[in-house]
Amino acid sequence: MSGRVWWRLAWRNLGRNRKRTLITGAALAFGYLAAVVIVGVSDGIVAEMIDNGTSLLQGQVQVHAPGYLPERSLYATLGGDSGMALSPVLERLRELPGVTGAAPRVLGGGLVSAGSQTSGAVLMGEDPALEPRVSRLMAAIATGRAPEEGTRQVLIGSEMARKLGVGPGSEVVLVAPAADGSLGNDLFTVSGVYRTGVRELDAAYALLPIGTLQSLLALAPGRVHEIALGLSDPWTAAAVADSARAVLAAAGVPADVRSWPRFRPEIADYARLARASNWILIAIVFAMAVFGVANTMLMATFERRREFAVVRALGTTRSGVARTVVYEGLILGAFALVAGALLTAPILVWWHRSPPDMSFLYGGFTMAGALVRPVLRVQYSLEAPLLAAAALLVTAVLAAAYPAWRATRVPPADALSDR
Amino acid sequence: MRGSDTHVTDPTAGDRTTPGPSATAVRTEGLWKIYEQEPAPVEAVRDLSMEVRAGDFVAMAGPSGSGKTTLLNLLGGLTAPTRGRVWVAGRDLTELSGRELARLRLEHIGFVFQAYNLLPVLSAMENAEFTLLLRGLPTAERRERVRTLFREIGLDGLEDRRPGRLSGGQQQRVAVARAVVGEPALILADEPTANLDSATGDALLGVMERLNHERGVTFIFSTHDPRVMERAHRLVHLVDGRIESDVRPSGRGSTA
Numbered sequence: 001m002s003g004r005v006w007w008r009l010a011w012r013n014l015g016r017n018r019k020r021t022l023i024t025g026a027a028l029a030f031g032y033l034a035a036v037v038i039v040g041v042s043d044g045i046v047a048e049m050i051d052n053g054t055s056l057l058q059g060q061v062q063v064h065a066p067g068y069l070p071e072r073s074l075y076a077t078l079g080g081d082s083g084m085a086l087s088p089v090l091e092r093l094r095e096l097p098g099v100t101g102a103a104p105r106v107l108g109g110g111l112v113s114a115g116s117q118t119s120g121a122v123l124m125g126e127d128p129a130l131e132p133r134v135s136r137l138m139a140a141i142a143t144g145r146a147p148e149e150g151t152r153q154v155l156i157g158s159e160m161a162r163k164l165g166v167g168p169g170s171e172v173v174l175v176a177p178a179a180d181g182s183l184g185n186d187l188f189t190v191s192g193v194y195r196t197g198v199r200e201l202d203a204a205y206a207l208l209p210i211g212t213l214q215s216l217l218a219l220a221p222g223r224v225h226e227i228a229l230g231l232s233d234p235w236t237a238a239a240v241a242d243s244a245r246a247v248l249a250a251a252g253v254p255a256d257v258r259s260w261p262r263f264r265p266e267i268a269d270y271a272r273l274a275r276a277s278n279w280i281l282i283a284i285v286f287a288m289a290v291f292g293v294a295n296t297m298l299m300a301t302f303e304r305r306r307e308f309a310v311v312r313a314l315g316t317t318r319s320g321v322a323r324t325v326v327y328e329g330l331i332l333g334a335f336a337l338v339a340g341a342l343l344t345a346p347i348l349v350w351w352h353r354s355p356p357d358m359s360f361l362y363g364g365f366t367m368a369g370a371l372v373r374p375v376l377r378v379q380y381s382l383e384a385p386l387l388a389a390a391a392l393l394v395t396a397v398l399a400a401a402y403p404a405w406r407a408t409r410v411p412p413a414d415a416l417s418d419r
Numbered sequence: 420m421r422g423s424d425t426h427v428t429d430p431t432a433g434d435r436t437t438p439g440p441s442a443t444a445v446r447t448e449g450l451w452k453i454y455e456q457e458p459a460p461v462e463a464v465r466d467l468s469m470e471v472r473a474g475d476f477v478a479m480a481g482p483s484g485s486g487k488t489t490l491l492n493l494l495g496g497l498t499a500p501t502r503g504r505v506w507v508a509g510r511d512l513t514e515l516s517g518r519e520l521a522r523l524r525l526e527h528i529g530f531v532f533q534a535y536n537l538l539p540v541l542s543a544m545e546n547a548e549f550t551l552l553l554r555g556l557p558t559a560e561r562r563e564r565v566r567t568l569f570r571e572i573g574l575d576g577l578e579d580r581r582p583g584r585l586s587g588g589q590q591q592r593v594a595v596a597r598a599v600v601g602e603p604a605l606i607l608a609d610e611p612t613a614n615l616d617s618a619t620g621d622a623l624l625g626v627m628e629r630l631n632h633e634r635g636v637t638f639i640f641s642t643h644d645p646r647v648m649e650r651a652h653r654l655v656h657l658v659d660g661r662i663e664s665d666v667r668p669s670g671r672g673s674t675a
Contacts, residue, residue: 005552012540310536313497314550314597315525317518412524413497415536416488416609 006320010327017300024296025336028392031289032340033347035388038285039278040348040378044355046271047379050234053267054260056196057205059103059134059228060237061244062263063093066256068225074108074179074217076225083222084253090130092247093229098236101133104224106213110176110184112156112206114164121160121206123176125213134230137194137207144168144192149209153191157202161193168192174206178218186216234260282388286395293329293399301325301403305410312412325404326397333396337389344385351378443506444605444637445471445494450503452489452660463489464500465660471653473604474635476628478642478651486660487641491607494639495528496520508604525553529598529636531608535590537582537597543569543589544578547596554601568596572626588619592626599630608640612647624650 014021054060068076078084086104093102106125111118128146132138138146138155144167147153154172156164166172170190178184188208196202214221231240237259248255261268301308308321355377452464464486471477479487492498493505496512505512508527515523524530529550537546545552547568548561556564569575572592582590591611598606608627612620624646630636640647648654656664 005549008545009538009540016540306534306536307538310532310538311549312521313495313524313530315521315523315528315553317521320553411498413492415530415532416492416495416497 003323006324007327007331009324010331013300013304013324014328014331020296020300021332024293025332025339027292028289028333028336028396029340029343031285031395032337032388032392033344035282035285035391036340036344036348036380036385037351037378038281039384039388040351040380041376042274042278042281043379043381043384044352044377046274047234048375048377049267049270050260052196052198053264054234055134055136055230056140056198057135057137057201058260058263060231060234060260061229061241062258063227063229063244063248064225064256064258066254069256069258072107072109072225074177074219074225077219077223078225078227078255079222079253081223083220083224084251086222086224089248089251089253090227092251093227093244096229096240096243096247098231098233098240100230100232101130102227102229103127103130103134104210105226105228106210106217106219106223107225108176108213108217110174110206112154112160112164113173113175114166114170117164119160119163119203121156121174122204123174123206123208123213123216125208125210127210134228137196137205140194140196141192142195144190147191147207147209147212149211151191151209152186152188152212153209154188155192155194155207156190157205158193158195159199159203160206161190163203166190174208174216176216178216179223180218182218184216184218237261278384279387282384282391286391289392290395290399293332293396294402297325297329297400297403298406300328301407304407306414308407308410309412309414312410313415318408321407321410322404325407326400329396329400329404330393333393336396337392340392341385341389348378348380351376352380442473443470444473444475444508445469445639446506447493448504448506450490450493450505451501452486452493452498453501463660464493467503467660467662469655469662469665471605471637471639473637474631475637475639476631476650476652477637477639477655478648478653479640479655479657480642480648481657481663484659485657487657488609489660490657491609491639491641494605495530495607496524525550526601527604529601529603529606531591531594531598531606531611533610533613535582535587535594535614537590537593539582542579542581543574543585543593546582546593547600549597550601564600565596568600571629572596573622586619588615588623591615591619591623595623595626595630599634599636602634603636605637605639608638610642610644611640612642612644617646620644620646 063078065076065078090102090104093099104127108123110121110123112121128149141155142158147155154174161167164172168190172188172190173185174188175183175185211221214223229240229244231237241257241259245257248257311321355375358374358376361374448468450464450467454461454463467490479490481487493500494507500513507523510523512520544565547565551561551564569578572595574589574592574596577585577589585593612623615623627638628650631638642648653667655662
């Protein structure tokens with residue numbers, strides 16, 4: 001019953017010095033904005049890393065035959081020596097929730113030569129219709145076009161093209177050890193050159209139509225080394241991997257299914273580090289706010305010293321006095337939260353849609369082996385705003401705690417003696 | 420000023436062994452209050468024993484520093500004595516916890532302060548009903564009690580005004596209403612007329628006299644104001660923390 005009076009007093013006390021209340025609330029609201037945006041930018045960089053580190057080539061989930069990794073034996077194909085019926089399995093994998101695409105791949109090591117120049121290469125056979133749903137390598141073609149199924153065409157990276165001195169239309173020789181023990185070799189035409197910005201990638205991979213590479217490596221059409229899955233949300237990779245395992249088990253295909261944190265642990269480590277840093281950043285932002293708000297509230301309670309003495313004299317307990325000050329913090333925090341959220345939401349959306357491109361300052365760079373474009377896109381989810389909201393309210397209460405304690409220490413006798 | 424005072428020591432002061440009989444509002448026994456401060460401790464109240472009967476109208480006078488305010492603090496349980504005991508409403512304040520003291524003040528003691536001390540963020544009505552709110556009385560009952568009281572003391576129509584929009588006299592009447600509305604056994608008033616002009620001060624004293632007479636509320640004032648002393652039923656003069664004189668001027672009050 002009497003609890004309401006403390007809320008009422010708290011509410012009205014906040015209205016006594018509106019400028020001060022506004023400034024204090026604004027400090028909390030901007031703290032909220034800063035925390036959410038900083039986390040958003042950090043999450044954006046991580047999302048960019050994960051995207052480039054997995055979507056550029058590898059996909060977010062990979063399926064191999066047991067024992068294929070780490071040696072990457074040419075003979076360890078899915079379904080064994082006889083291969084597997086790919087289409088129904090791919091179909092079922094594509095139907096898994098969150099899966100945007102499933103693409104088969106044949107992989108082999110070889111040499112690419114042009115004239116007197118030779119470059120070691122990872123030969124990757126891919127399905128031009130399915131691969132774009134999993135990786136963005138095809139979208140990185142700088143000149144020329146993707147190789148067409150049924151042709152002897154190859155797509156190479158810009159570094160390899162530079163080393164070999166070739167471009168679209170040039171002829172190169174591919175040599176690779178085949179599954180039948182022979183040395184497969186043939187003349188290919190460079191259909192195009194891709195440029196991802198990741199030097200290692202641009203120097204190493206040569207992409208061929210999957211059927212062409214199977215033929216070069218003397219592999220039957222049903223034999224593939226890898227099925228890569230693309231996901232709409234990379235953070236669901238572990239769950240999708242579990243589902244994929246079930247699909248493959250049901251299809252009778254023994255498989256080693258791995259999500260990206262397993263085959264790109266350096267990116268997963270960085271993401272974890274960034275996430276931990278986010279919470280530290282939020283803590284720092286609000287720790288600074290605590291002292292500012294506490295200082296203001298302390299001033300306000302000093303000014304009301306006489307009033308605290310009076311209410312104590314009238315029969316209020318210490319806890320009643322403390323409650324009114326803490327409630328002031330809570331109300332202030334709640335309003336700051338609403339203001340902060342209203343301020344932050346449009347900024348986040350705008351920043352997400354129109355991220356500032358910092359490439360005029362510096363070009364793209366690689367971090368943990370992944371390309372990061374100098375585009376500061378904020379990534380938002382519910383987690384950071386909710387955590388920042390909780391931090392803001394805790395901050396408001398913590399900031400009120402010491403002033404509240406001080407208010408309870410005002411002797412009731414001051415009501416009479418403090419003239 | 421006080422006319423032909425008959426010097427009468429309060430007759431109820433004889434019983435020192437049975438604390439808090441029903442007719443006794445306040446009683447002290449061997450009360451000391453010493454403030455430890457540099458360069459030397461200050462003995463604000465020294466070995467003071469007194470008793471105030473229920474329904475009395477007592478003024479405590481004395482020069483500044485004589486211990487009036489300290490004594491009010493001790494009687495109201497706002498500060499603890501260094502030595503001695505205080506009984507209010509039959510309870511020994513020195514044996515109560517902070518929470519129990521707060522409860523006792525809430526239910527049995529009203530305060531009127533020299534500087535009114537209304538809460539500036541509350542309206543006159545809300546200030547007056549503050550202690551009833553703390554006691555958890557229903558809204559309708561609170562409002563009815565305050566309205567009745569406001570009519571009695573001439574505050575009708577001012578219920579929604581904040582203290583900043585009330586005159587000094589009006590504020591002090593709200594403070595009196597706040598002290599009285601919970602029907603405490605005792606009201607301690609610290610220089611209640613000090614900040615008021617004579618007409619307003621007289622009117623306020625009239626209000627308090629009427630409440631004393633009609634409701635039987637016990638009042639203890641600390642005062643320098645001759646008007647208060649003139650109208651008190653009992654006049655206690657303090658000097659250096661001790662009672663120098665304790666008289667009941669003839670013809671005033673009926674309880675002596």
